[in-house]
Amino acid sequence: MYNFRHRASIYAVIDLHTHTTASDGTLTPTELVQLAKNTGLTTLAITDHDSVSGISEASAAAKKLGLQFVPGCEFNIEVDFGEFHLLAYGIDILNEQFNSLLQTCTKNREMRNEQLCSMFQNAGIPIRYEDLRQKYTGQIGRPHFALFLKELGIVKSVQEGFDKYLAFRQPFYLKTKGLIIEEVIPVIHNAGGIAVLAHPMSLYLSWSKLGKKFLELKARELDGIEAWNGGTKASQCKRLEKLARQMGFLVTAGSDFHGKTKSLSRLGYKSDGTKIEDRYYTDSIQKALSI
Numbered sequence: 001m002y003n004f005r006h007r008a009s010i011y012a013v014i015d016l017h018t019h020t021t022a023s024d025g026t027l028t029p030t031e032l033v034q035l036a037k038n039t040g041l042t043t044l045a046i047t048d049h050d051s052v053s054g055i056s057e058a059s060a061a062a063k064k065l066g067l068q069f070v071p072g073c074e075f076n077i078e079v080d081f082g083e084f085h086l087l088a089y090g091i092d093i094l095n096e097q098f099n100s101l102l103q104t105c106t107k108n109r110e111m112r113n114e115q116l117c118s119m120f121q122n123a124g125i126p127i128r129y130e131d132l133r134q135k136y137t138g139q140i141g142r143p144h145f146a147l148f149l150k151e152l153g154i155v156k157s158v159q160e161g162f163d164k165y166l167a168f169r170q171p172f173y174l175k176t177k178g179l180i181i182e183e184v185i186p187v188i189h190n191a192g193g194i195a196v197l198a199h200p201m202s203l204y205l206s207w208s209k210l211g212k213k214f215l216e217l218k219a220r221e222l223d224g225i226e227a228w229n230g231g232t233k234a235s236q237c238k239r240l241e242k243l244a245r246q247m248g249f250l251v252t253a254g255s256d257f258h259g260k261t262k263s264l265s266r267l268g269y270k271s272d273g274t275k276i277e278d279r280y281y282t283d284s285i286q287k288a289l290s291i
């Protein structure tokens, strides 16, 4: 009888959405590259929030281990409702305009973090920004707040920290002021990269509104849609892939691996439990960037 467990080895495995200690992941860039190699990945992109500070280290580590590496970054885009995350791939990390975008994001994130600390303090929960800064590296994000709540014994897990405090519609949900999409896409293009909408379901739009949003973004020169994200249900990912292909977008896939702060996302895996096929890289980013 045919053994289905062997099907995964037919294609090469990749991951195009991952986080390190340069933002809210728990592995260093070198550790993540090593894990990718040990897991059998052939291509890895690192997409830290508002930061490319892990890219040089990861790129060197990947070169040593013979892994195809794609530099990336994940931005917050301003929207009234839900969360709009934009992935940039293949950018020249020394590009000046691109770095000034990163500076703006960092400033906005710092402001949000300070505000979030005040909100917690006002509620009698002692989270001081100095303490977070001392404990964690890179861009501080909500997963760090959730970790800290766990250390204070207020929640039992990072996920509980989100579910009760930090997630959308919870009392301590506070978004970072985002960038303007019309301004960001040209900067990514000028820095030699491509722009991909991350986990579209976090926009919290109905399917018909999402379709209209995709068309609007196409007109603004968005290049691709991340149809498969580790945090999105497989049935929704399939529908996103179909919609994105119909509209002529590049289609990408990534686990959104964060290490211990997001234990549900496994490096190299889709949300249906199968491995991420390399065609999500070779037919999209690789072609677009001629890597």
Ligand code: AMP
Pocket (backbone or CB within 6 Å): 024, 049, 140, 141, 142, 143, 159, 162, 163, 167, 168, 175, 176, 258, 262
């Ligand atoms: P931030 O950029 O600080 O607003 O934090 C965003 C990060 O928080 C995302 O990349 C996820 O890792 C994590 N996150 C957001 N919403 C949730 C949720 N509902 N459950 C678990 N993690 C979440």
Ligand code: ZN
Pocket (backbone or CB within 6 Å): 019, 024, 025, 049, 141, 258
């Ligand atoms: Zn994150």
Ligand code: FE
Pocket (backbone or CB within 6 Å): 074, 085, 198, 199
């Ligand atoms: Fe995201």
Ligand code: FE
Pocket (backbone or CB within 6 Å): 017, 019, 074, 256
């Ligand atoms: Fe992410």
